[in-house]
Amino acid sequence: MPVKVVGREQVRKNIDGNVKVGALRESMKLREDQYISLVNGSPATDEETVSESDEVVFLEVFSGG
Numbered sequence: 001m002p003v004k005v006v007g008r009e010q011v012r013k014n015i016d017g018n019v020k021v022g023a024l025r026e027s028m029k030l031r032e033d034q035y036i037s038l039v040n041g042s043p044a045t046d047e048e049t050v051s052e053s054d055e056v057v058f059l060e061v062f063s064g065g
Contacts, residue, residue: 007060
C-alpha cells in the first residue's frame with residue numbers, strides 16, 4: 001500500500017500486508033495530535049485496518065496567520 005506523509009516535509013513509503021492505521025502511524029514515529037489520517041481520501045481512526053490496495057495519507061496539522 002502506498003503511504004504518504006504531507007506537511008513540512010513529504011515522505012513516501014510502501015507497506016505490505018494489513019495493518020491498523022494507528023500502528024502504521026506509530027511505526028513512522030508520527031504523533032497522533034499532529035497528523036490527520038486519511039484512507040482513500042476519507043478520515044480514518046487509529047483502529048481502522050488498511051490493506052495493500054488502500055492509499056494512506058498522514059496530513060500534518062498546522063496553523064498560521
